[in-house]
Amino acid sequence: MAEAASDAAVHHEEDHKAVLDxxxxxxxxxxxxxxxxxxxxxxxxxxxxxxxxxxxxxxxxxxxxxxxxxxxxxxxxxxxxxxxxxxxxxxxxxxxxxxxxxxxxxxxxxxxxxxxxxxxxxxxxxxxxxxxxxxxxxxxxxxxxxxxxxxxxxxxxxxxxxxxxxxxxxxxxxxxxxxxxxxxxxxxxxxxxxxxxxxxxxxxxxxxxxxxxxxxxxxxxxxxxxxxxxxxxxxxxxxxxxxxxxxxxxxxxxxxxxxxxxxxxxxxxxxxxxxxxxxxxxxxxxxxxxxxxxxxxxxxxxxxxxxxxxxxxxxxxxxxxxxxxxxxxxxxxxxxxxxxxxxxxxxxxxxxxxxxxxxxxxxxxxxxxxxxxxxxxxxxxxxxxxxxxxxxxxxxxxxxxxxxxxxxxxxxxxxxxxxxxxxxxxxxxxxxxxxxxxxxxxxxxxxxxxxxxxxxxxxxxxxxxxxxxxxxxxxxxxxxxxxxxxxxxxxQAPPLAREKPVHQVVGEAAAVKGNVFDRMTAFHSLVERWPFALIITASISLVIGGAFEIIPNLVQGSLTPRIETVKPYTPLELHGRDLYIREGCNSCHTQMVRTLRADTARFGDAHMGGVPAYTRAGEDIYDRPFLWGSKRTGPDLDREGLIKNNLPGWHYRHMLDPQLTSAGSIMPGYPHLYDYASDLSDLQARMSTLAGAPMYTPYSEAEITNAEALAAEQAAEVAGRLRKALSGNAEVTVPDDLEDKEIVAMIAYLERLGTDLTRED
Amino acid sequence: MGDAVSIYLLVVAVGLGLFAVAIGGLVWLVRTGQLEDLDTPPLRMLHDDCPATPKESQHG
Missing domain, CATH: 1.20.210.10 (Cytochrome c oxidase-like, subunit I domain)
Structure with missing residues (x-):
């Protein structure tokens, strides 16, 4: 009896083993x-x-x-x-x-x-x-x-x-x-x-x-x-x-x-x-x-x-x-x-x-x-x-x-x-x-x-x-x-009852005789058999389809400025903007005056010639990427050009050492902007990228070809103003080759901010 | 077409893409009987696997 029982147990165990992977x-x-x-x-x-x-x-x-x-x-x-x-x-x-x-x-x-x-x-x-x-x-x-x-x-x-x-x-x-x-x-x-x-x-x-x-x-x-x-x-x-x-x-x-x-x-x-x-x-x-x-x-x-x-x-x-x-x-x-x-x-x-x-x-x-x-x-x-x-x-x-x-x-x-x-x-x-x-x-x-x-x-x-x-x-x-x-x-675990192998199922579907409708049905049931194939195909096609349908619309939409006075950045301003991105200024400064009186009153109403200062969508159509920011440790800069245009030399002093203009500021100084010469070697490439598909920023051929000369011209103008404003200022020294420095491009960009909407030309 | 509307079409299209994927997934869940037993899966996942004896591990 005992032997038989143990025999049965062994058999049972072997069966059990046989079904376990x-x-x-x-x-x-x-x-x-x-x-x-x-x-x-x-x-x-x-x-x-x-x-x-x-x-x-x-x-x-x-x-x-x-x-x-x-x-x-x-x-x-x-x-x-x-x-x-x-x-x-x-x-x-x-x-x-x-x-x-x-x-x-x-x-x-x-x-x-x-x-x-x-x-x-x-x-x-x-x-x-x-x-x-x-x-x-x-x-x-x-x-x-x-x-x-x-x-x-x-x-x-x-x-x-x-x-x-x-x-x-x-x-x-x-x-x-x-x-x-x-x-x-x-x-x-x-x-x-x-x-x-x-x-x-x-x-x-x-x-x-x-x-x-x-x-x-x-x-x-x-x-x-x-x-x-x-x-x-x-x-x-x-x-x-x-x-x-x-x-x-x-x-x-x-x-x-x-x-x-x-x-x-x-x-x-x-x-x-x-x-x-x-x-x-x-x-x-x-x-x-x-x-x-x-x-x-x-x-x-x-x-x-x-x-x-x-x-x-x-x-x-x-x-x-x-x-x-x-x-x-x-x-x-x-x-x-x-x-x-x-x-x-x-x-x-x-x-x-x-x-x-x-x-x-x-x-x-x-x-x-x-x-x-x-x-x-x-x-x-x-x-x-x-x-x-x-x-x-x-x-x-x-x-x-x-x-x-x-x-x-x-x-x-x-x-x-x-x-x-x-x-x-x-x-x-x-x-x-x-x-x-x-x-x-x-x-x-x-x-x-x-x-x-x-x-x-x-x-x-x-x-x-x-x-x-x-x-x-x-x-x-x-x-x-x-x-x-x-x-x-x-x-160890028991195997999952296997479905037929893929090639066999495909073969069977291909072997279906009859009219086109029957054959299509046979293949469609294949897709249904593999839910993940369905999911992946559906999502990829939807996303790609959606993107291709919509992107030309996007481009069309941004081709025509809806505000007549809003123009693309000049070559120097564009370079300044790229420096602004490099330094991550948007980590602490927003460029979005919200439609709230606390925002407009603080960030530009007084400088807008009677119109409220909130940011219009049409002002940002050349901003790639957008720089609205999400945290306002420093003030908003969307109207910076308007607000600071009565304070020549302010930006120069501020970014060299923020304490000079804003005692108690926790902003770091950016002395390296005053040391480094602007690298304009790829400026033409950057501008032609922006001018090309699918963005079509309206830069002319001449503007792109003469980008460096145009930038130098504007830099000389900005640097000239800065020299005049800072002459006799004991706090800061102005280098002889100021017009070549990155700080000039940065200031050119900041002075442009917010000025398009109200400008006369 | 205005900027605001066109970008919405993109975001809505992609959003609907995810929506469609989710619907497809849900349909698949129901059709393959994934939702028929909702009582034992939360219990079964608690069980640790049975370790194999060293001899059998050669098959693995």
């Missing part, structure tokens, strides 16, 4: 991405702390001026910070998290190891390229899309490798059901591919310079359609995918409501894409378009909170674990910040609220609540969970992780409250009119001086957060050292 998960790729996450994270946060300290006045109101190195300027480092934390820190975390979770959810090894390593090294090279080019001032100036065109192409290629590897793995999966996290990952791939390609459409004017095919208001719309949806598809959907995998895993219980997670996914996918115009309220964008942005932003609140509740309630009955498990601590706070940010966002999209918060540091507080709280904490929690698993050990130090948690939490609170304070101060003072209806604080410096303490608070908060990240790195290294890396994890 044995295969391995690739753990090396998520491992490497995880290390890249924490290392780049520390780099990106360090740059953030450096620029936060600059904002307290380092190098301008205190500390050695020698720190005013050209490549350390705030305008150049700010894009480095934002790109590093978004694409390097968060990006690598997403890839680590996706590659680890995807294999396990699908019970399959990644489709292609080689593609995975192409993705890894490609992405790291892109990050290094960004870290080199941005401090050198090679930038498109479009926020979170500053990288120049060769890097943009590399991003597209690597991104496609990421998507192909995901989709390939889905094809060879052993689990029929696609868990909801995978849908979030797929939406990330598709969304970012589309946004990146459209927003990066530009014509090269050299190996490291390009001009956006969109101009002015159009460029602004495309940019913020991209900017907002980068938040949606890079900082929200992939992080939600991570949440729906790693939070249940760490809590050891299923997501509170799987149905709610599916509703959450679809509502985000359908709603997010229309909310972008809330970045452009009170601008020259048509009001109906602004309203669309506001309405969809408010609708977004509901599904976002559905997701937050779903995440938090996943811990139902396990909340006690939060006390002891640092991973859950990070997740709980992360999801809480998701809720907070997705409430605050819709509120900030209301016109009345937005009038007050837009361009102020409140917005900076909002994005950091999302980035440090929601995204950062989800990534740290994931690393603390994943690294011990990948090295088959336990986290080295739980108290150290707890310390990280509390330091980072305190850092966020300090950071965000400081920025709320700064934003409230800015709004209160910008919008304050006295009893007779005159601006109560016309002096910009009086407002800026009030921000010193909030800026110090922000720097301290950021430093705390950075220190926490360093503790995290130490803890993860110590954890890895005490464990053994499991590079290929061998597992």
């Amino acid at each position: 044995t295969f391995s998960y690739d753990n090396r790729l998520p491992m490497w991405f995880a290390w890249a996450t924490i290392i780049w994270g520390i780099v990106g946060m360090l740059v953030g702390v450096i620029i936060a300290v600059q904002m307290t006045g380092l190098g301008s109101t205190w500390g050695p001026k020698v720190l005013n190195q050209e490549w350390l300027g705030f305008g150049r480092l700010r894009p480095l910070h934002t790109n590093a934390v978004i694409f390097a820190f968060t990006g690598n975390a997403i890839f680590a998290g996706v590659y680890y979770a995807l294999q396990r959810l699908l019970k399959a090894r990644l489709w292609c190891d080689g593609l995975g390593w192409f993705h890894f090294w490609g992405w790291q090279l892109i990050i290094v390229a960004a870290a080199v080019t941005l401090p050198l001032g090679i930038s498109t100036s479009k926020e979170y899309a500053e990288l120049e065109w060769p890097i943009d192409i590399a991003i597209a290629a690597v991104w496609v490798a990421f998507g192909a590897n995901m989709i390939g793995t889905i094809f060879k999966r052993r689990e029929r059901h696609l868990y909801v996290a995978i849908w979030f990952f797929l939406a990330t791939f598709l969304g970012i591919a589309m946004l990146h390609i459209v927003n990066s459409l530009a014509v090269p004017a050299g190996i490291l310079k390009s001009y956006s095919v969109f101009a002015g208001q159009q460029d602004a719309l495309v940019q913020w359609w991209y900017g907002h949806n980068a938040v949606a598809f890079f900082l929200t959907t992939p992080i939600l995918g991570l949440m729906y995998y790693y939070l249940p895993k760490a809590a050891g219980r299923p997501v509170f409501s799987y149905r709610l997670s599916i509703v959450h996914f679809w509502s985000l996918v359908f709603i997010y894409i229309w909310a972008g115009p809330h970045h452009l309220l009170h601008t020259s964008l048509p009001v109906w378009a602004q309203a669309v942005g506001t309405v969809f932003s408010i609708i977004l609140w509901a599904p976002s909170w559905g997701g937050m509740v779903n995440g938090l309630l996943t811990l139902r009955g396990a909340f006690d674990k939060v006390r002891t498990d640092p991973v859950l601590k990070f997740y709980v706070l992360s999801v809480t910040f998701y809720g907070m940010s997705t409430f605050e966002g819709p509120m900030m999209s209301l016109r009345e609220v937005n009038a007050l918060t837009h361009n102020t540091d409140w917005t900076i507080g909002h994005v950091h609540a999302g980035a440090l709280g929601w995204v950062g904490f989800m990534c740290f929690g994931m690393l603390y969970w994943m690294i011990p698993k990948l090295y088959r050990t336990k986290l080295k130090s739980v108290p150290m992780a707890d310390l990280h948690f509390w330091m980072a939490s305190l850092g966020i609170v300090l950071y965000v409250i400081s920025m709320y304070a700064a934003g409230a101060i800015q709004a209160a003072m910008w919008f304050k009119f006295d009893a007779s209806g005159i601006l109560a604080y016309p002096d910009w410096m009086a407002i800026l001086r009030e921000l010193v303490w909030p800026y110090i608070g922000r720097a301290v908060g950021g430093l705390l957060y950075l220190t926490g990240a360093v503790l995290c790195l130490w803890n993860l290294i110590a954890t890895a050292k005490q464990g053994q890396p499991v590079e290929d994890e061998t597992v």
Whole structure:
């Protein structure tokens, strides 16, 4: 009896073995991405702390001026910070998290190891390229899309490798059901591919310079359609995918409501894409378009909170674990910040609220609540969970992780409250009119001086957060050292009942006899069999079709200036504008006087000969890219030419050392503009790019051929005026070859700003 | 055609492209029965994989 029973058991086991596939998960790729996450994270946060300290006045109101190195300027480092934390820190975390979770959810090894390593090294090279080019001032100036065109192409290629590897793995999966996290990952791939390609459409004017095919208001719309949806598809959907995998895993219980997670996914996918115009309220964008942005932003609140509740309630009955498990601590706070940010966002999209918060540091507080709280904490929690698993050990130090948690939490609170304070101060003072209806604080410096303490608070908060990240790195290294890396994890799972191989199905469809209609039906049913073929084909054709249909219209639209007096920039002004972009002036100065009295009264009404000073769409039709900006640490510059034309020499003194004209300014000096001669060798190439398809800026042949001579002529005129204005001024010295210097081109551009609308000729 | 309208067509066209992709995905989800069982997937994802014995790993 006993023998028979054991015999049966053996047979049973053999049957069981026969139906199981044995295969391995690739753990090396998520491992490497995880290390890249924490290392780049520390780099990106360090740059953030450096620029936060600059904002307290380092190098301008205190500390050695020698720190005013050209490549350390705030305008150049700010894009480095934002790109590093978004694409390097968060990006690598997403890839680590996706590659680890995807294999396990699908019970399959990644489709292609080689593609995975192409993705890894490609992405790291892109990050290094960004870290080199941005401090050198090679930038498109479009926020979170500053990288120049060769890097943009590399991003597209690597991104496609990421998507192909995901989709390939889905094809060879052993689990029929696609868990909801995978849908979030797929939406990330598709969304970012589309946004990146459209927003990066530009014509090269050299190996490291390009001009956006969109101009002015159009460029602004495309940019913020991209900017907002980068938040949606890079900082929200992939992080939600991570949440729906790693939070249940760490809590050891299923997501509170799987149905709610599916509703959450679809509502985000359908709603997010229309909310972008809330970045452009009170601008020259048509009001109906602004309203669309506001309405969809408010609708977004509901599904976002559905997701937050779903995440938090996943811990139902396990909340006690939060006390002891640092991973859950990070997740709980992360999801809480998701809720907070997705409430605050819709509120900030209301016109009345937005009038007050837009361009102020409140917005900076909002994005950091999302980035440090929601995204950062989800990534740290994931690393603390994943690294011990990948090295088959336990986290080295739980108290150290707890310390990280509390330091980072305190850092966020300090950071965000400081920025709320700064934003409230800015709004209160910008919008304050006295009893007779005159601006109560016309002096910009009086407002800026009030921000010193909030800026110090922000720097301290950021430093705390950075220190926490360093503790995290130490803890993860110590954890890895005490464990053994499991590079290929061998597992077993039953195979998925295979469908017929592709060639057989195609053969059968081709063999269908009958009329044309029957044959077409046979092939159409093939497309339906492979949903991804359908999805990819449909999206590619829609995007390409849409673009080709619309771009000629765009060009036509911008051919005819709708304001008669608005003309393209002169060669020298164009060069000055490119320098303005190189220095990242748009990081702190807007060029958008909104349709608000607080804006028009402060930024130009008095100089406009009776018409209100708000920015008209028709004024920006030659602006490639647009330079509206999004943060107003310094004053708006859209009417700069009109406002400063009575103060000859002001700009020269201001950019040499801002303290000479504006005591207490936190703007760095730009002495290198006074040392470097303008490089006009490629000016003709830049102008003919702008004059060519599809932009057709109305530069004549003669203007392009004589670009350098025309620039020299205008430079001599500007330099002559500057010499006259500054003669006898003991504060500054004027070089003999002033007309050749970059500062002259910059001043020529600034003097042009805002003058077209009211000029007589 | 004015600037504002034409750029809207581009953004709306691309937005609708994503919309169409999403609809296609949703239809596929429903038709392939992905949404029929919404109870066991959240439980199954919690299970760790059964590790293979070293001998069997040669097949992998």
